[in-house]
Amino acid sequence: MRCSYSSLDIRTVVVARGFKVTCGFKARGGMLSFVGHGFSRAVSRPSLQGFQPPKLWANFAVQSILCILWLVVAGILLLSSAAAWAQTPNYKGVGRAPTQDEIRAWDDAIGPAGKELPPGSGNAKDGAEIFTNKCALCHGPGGEGSLLAPRLVGGKGTLKSAQPVLTIGSYWPFATTIYDYIRKAMPRGQEGSLQPDEIYSLTAFLLFKNDIIKETDVIDAKSLPKVQMPNRNGFIPQQLGEIHDIKKRGCVRGHCP
DSSP, X not given: OEEEEOSSEEEEXXXXXXXXXXXXXXXXXXXXXXXXXXXXXXXXXXXXXXXXXXXXXXXXXXXXXXXXXXXXXXXXXXXXXXXXXXXXXXXXXXXXXXXXXHHHHHOOOOOTTOTTOOSOEEOHHHHHHHHHHHTHHHHOTTSOOOSSSOOOSOOTTOTTSXXXXXXXXXXXXXXXXXXXXXXXHOSTXXXXXXXXXXXXXXXXXXXXXXXXXXXXXXXXXXXXXXXXXXXXXXXXXXXXXXXXXXXXXXXXXXXXX
């Protein structure tokens, strides 16, 4: 069997002993049409003395089936491609460029220095009540985690072990990130509903539960950036030139901070 293919002409020629058939699809004016040239007798060759050729129609039938199958597959591929092109969305003329005020409103991430922190304050005692009402259902009564949400406390000193426990107290390098994450993502389904004082109180509660601050310490825009997290310097070595030295990075048993 001999097959030829192009973007404008798909044609299959099947040559059987003594006969040939040509069939295919051809594009005309943007429409696909079936092209069949019928049967014609191929150039005959003299047979050898005493040679019995195989059954003509059996070979012809097999090759004809292969021809039809090939055409079906080619047709499906063409139709699927045409459908995909037709469904490609066109966004021309849709939307507009954001204004500078809109960009500033979205650029509200709180950095390690805490310059973006809003006014307000809170402590761990107030945060415990808020945590019980709005966080304990997912994170557990003491922040130990559950099937619904990860663990928030504990894990101190486990980062260099074979089974490190990654929590706010053991892994996070900046205390301001706690405030920023709660503000944007918590509670689940009510994101952005907490007031600054509530977020400061929750942040203080989590820091207290991880033995980082005292229960009576007040957390606000000035004190939060000053909190020294246990893993503050665990992500990179003191000297950046030593970042490729696994010993100076404190890597143990294949686990690197």
